Amino acid sequence: MSQHAPPAVGTHPAEDAARPPIGSRSLLGRLLDQHLGVILLLPSALTFLVLLVFPLGYGIYTSFLQRHVLDPEGVWVGLANYAWLFSNAEFWHSLWLSSLWAGVAVGLQIILGTAVALILHQPFKGRSLVRGLVLFPYMMPVVSVILVWMLLYNALYGVLNWLLVQSGIVDAPIAWLSQPGSAFWAVVYVGVWKYFPFVVVIVLARLQVIPQDLYEAARIDGAGAIARFIDITLHQIKDVLLVIALLRTIFMFNNFEIIFLLTGGGPLRSTMTLPILVYEQAFGLYEMGRGSAIAVVMFLILIAVMTIYFAFLRKEQD
Amino acid sequence: MKRRDFLAGGLAGGVGLAMGGHARAQARGTIRFLTPETDPSQVKVWQELITRYTEANRGAAVQPEYASWDDLIRKIPADLMAGRPPEIVAGSSRVSFMAAAAKRNLLVDLAPLVDQIGRADFHAPSLKAWHLNGIQAAIPYGVQWPVLWCRTDLFQEAGLELPKTWDEYRAAAEKLTNPARGMFGACFPAGRTWNTQIQATIAIWGAGGRMFDDKLNPTFDTPEIRRAMTYYAEMCRFSPPDIGQYGFREASAAYTSGKAATTFYWGRVLSHLYQQAPDLLPKSKTVHIPHGGTPATALGWDEFVVYKSRNTNAALDYVKFMLEPQHMFMMMEPVIAHVVPTRTSVMPMVERHDWVQKHPDIVRPLIEPIDFGISATQETPDRPFNYKWDAIEARNIIPDMVQRIVLGKxxxxxxVEKAQKEAVDATKDLRP
Known part of the structure; x- marks a missing residue:
């Protein structure tokens, strides 16, 4: 490019005139001048590669190795970890539990969250305060929530058991987290309680932009409360509920901390979901290859869920 | 300034700062110190030791990190995978895991440090227990064993003697259990925890059982182990309803909250009583764990392990500092009688402690030498180190067996048959 080249499209003539001739600038200056955009994008691109692409690729690579956690190198075993996985009853049990956990917890979060959002959409005294308080479980750190719930569930000095015994509903305290029959549902309850405010916030925001004249028109046409709810409210919030269902399913399917902190996967594996099985294989049994194979399968399941969701969404939009 | 020049300047500044930060981090050479000893009073001591050390050694930096007893052994492999293990680990380093780490050349041989400090002052059997794969893999600073904590007032009220045998303990537990009053005679843990493993193991040894034979073949399916597990399940009937989750803390809390008339625990309960239930101190006494024919208890250690890193020399220096008698005593003071110091020169300081003087009935079984302590990696003295034990621990074979019996009925x-199968399966491909 010569000094007499036409100015670049989009540069101001005054700015161009003030710039020193290119031949007089240093090599670094010229490099910066020509590639500044790329250089500024590099940190983001590197971050993406280092924090997302590399761990994912490394995890997939590790799933083909037999690797003790203390060994820096592993032995290539091909698909052996996957063969072990699919023939292992524990894996199928955990897959079933993970699906049940995600399905039930998300379903209840949506039902409860939508119901609460509908209530909070109605005018009443102190509504702003209640709207703020509803967010409380969602804002609390998970570890604090778990400690509180462990105390509430405690069989010796837990409030829940104390109330049940005092009110005569049960004769003796119930070991909520120690019995295979009740532990799963006790954990689901905490999962629902912690995350239903997320649904409340999103649904409430959507409810506030539904045009009121739709309801008035329906009323004039003689539609009752149930018909108005199904035909207008539910129809209007359907898309939002679908997005919530997708996001919450991904989150709950991958959720580790609630179950791990409450029960550690027990008792008798009654809460051993896939993330906890990954942890047990990788850091309990030191089998990084098998742990990675489970994680890869989880990743594929979630990709499949997302694909189905987007296909469904596209169909709806068409 | 033009926008492009501003962005270019920002970029150059950012790179400069990042490089400077990295250089500073390298120069500092922070020692990571990981421990599960997290009672607030103990955390205070760790902080105090760090302050003293860093004041005496300008430029030194020690970063304390805390984890629970059950999680620590899982946190270390994660750090090793990341290529940056903690330089020092204090406590909870299971012997069998350390043997695997020593075999892979991940640990610093601490024998020269022992010699430098004075080998003669150390408890020789404790040092020997941590001499693994040809190196001194850890320096134990305390040796310990669990005992049975008993509420003497409740025993007296029920006209009972403190138990020595399984039959006496079973009878007492049954008599002391009153769920309507929220009182339980025993506290047998059944969580998928290390505590359950230790207590079930003691029951097995107390029945004369061993989990491995002299050739290190698993021997879970024996009359002794069946008898021990039958007794364990019976005693769980007299334990709190949520024992299916019990680890160390829950077992101690059941006693200090006044809900369990007895519990298996180490000396730490003494400090818990001082902090949480001083009214129970005059009503408490310890005895050795009742047995089913063979007196037995589990030997354990609190120890320093040093992982190989670029800060090895600094880490060794800090370990040496912590092993000085007055500093060792500082570490033990908040939980006095929880461990017996492995340095002879520290013992007189422990014996002079106020709590030891005031509660001899509690402290005696905890600090007086015993000859029936067993280590799981060395169930009998005449056999080789059991390198297979790590696989049993890692797979939770014993807690799972307990849970199947107690919770799964x-x-x-x-x-027991399933446990034997699992043990054979877990150990069949292992080599020394």
Missing amino acids: EPVNIA
Whole structure:
């Protein structure tokens, strides 16, 4: 490019005139001048590669190795970890539990969250305060929530058991987290309680932009409360509920901390979901290859869920 | 300034700062110190030791990190995978895991440090227990064993003697259990925890059983182990309803909250009583764990392990500092009688402690030498180090067996048979 080249499209003539001739600038200056955009994008691109692409690729690579956690190198075993996985009853049990956990917890979060959002959409005294308080479980750190719930569930000095015994509903305290029959549902309850405010916030925001004249028109046409709810409210919030269902399913399917902190996967594996099985294989049994194979399968399941969701969404939009 | 020049300047500044930060981090050479000893009073001591050390050694930096007893052994492999293990680990380093780490050349041989400090002052059997794969893999600073904590007032009220045998303990537990009053005679843990493993192991040894034979073949399916598990399940009936989750803290809390008349625990309960229930101190006494024919308890250690890193020399220096008698005593003071110091020169300081003087009935079984302590990696003295034990621990084979019997109501003979199968499967491909 010569000094007499036409100015670049989009540069101001005054700015161009003030710039020193290119031949007089240093090599670094010229490099910066020509590639500044790329250089500024590099940190983001590197971050993406280092924090997302590399761990994912490394995890997939590790799933083909037999690797003790203390060994820096592993032995290539091909698909052996996957063969072990699919023939292992524990894996199928955990897959079933993970699906049940995600399905039930998300379903209840949506039902409860939508119901609460509908209530909070109605005018009443102190509504702003209640709207703020509803967010409380969602804002609390998970570890604090778990400690509180462990105390509430405690069989010796837990409030829940104390109330049940005092009110005569049960004769003796119930070991909520120690019995295979009740532990799963006790954990689901905490999962629902912690995350239903997320649904409340999103649904409430959507409810506030539904045009009121739709309801008035329906009323004039003689539609009752149930018909108005199904035909207008539910129809209007359907898309939002679908997005919530997708996001919450991904989150709950991958959720580790609630179950791990409450029960550690027990008792008798009654809460051993896939993330906890990954942890047990990788850091309990030191089998990084098998742990990675489970994680890869989880990743594929979630990709499949997302694909189905987007296909469904596209169909709806068409 | 033009926008492009501003962005270019920002970029150059950012790169400069990042490089400077990295250089500073390298120069500092922070020692990571990981421990599960997290009672607030103990955390205070760790902080105090760090302050003293860093004041005496300008430029030194020690970063304390805390983890729970059950999680620590899982946190270390994660750090090793990341290529940056903690330089020092204090406590909870299971012997069998350390043997695997020593075999892979991940640990610093601490024998020269022992010699430098004075080998003669150390408890020789404790040092020997941590001499693994040809190196001194750890320096134990305390040796310990659990005992049975008993509420003497409740025993007296019920006209009972403190138990020595399984039959006496079973009878007492039954008599002391009153769920309507929220009182339980025993506290047998059944969580998928390390505590359950230790207590079930003691029951097995107390029945004369061993989990491995002299050739290190698993021997879970034996009359002794079936008997021990039958007794364990019976005693769980007199334990709090949520024992299916019990680890160390819950077992101690059941006693200090006044809900359990007895519990298996180490000396730490003494400090818990001082902090949480001083009214129970005059009503408490310890005895050795009742047995089913063979007196037995589990030997354990609190120890320093040094992982190989670029800060090895600094880490060794800090370990040496912590092993000085007055500093060792500082570490033990908040939980006095929880461990017996492994340095002879520290013992007189422990004996002079106020709590030891005031509560001899509690402290004696905890600090007086015993000859029936067993280590799982060395069930009898005449056999080799059991390198297979790590696989049993890692797979939770014993807690799972207990849970199947206690929570799943599986017949003992079937649960024991399954445990044997699992043990054989877990150890069949292992080599020394």
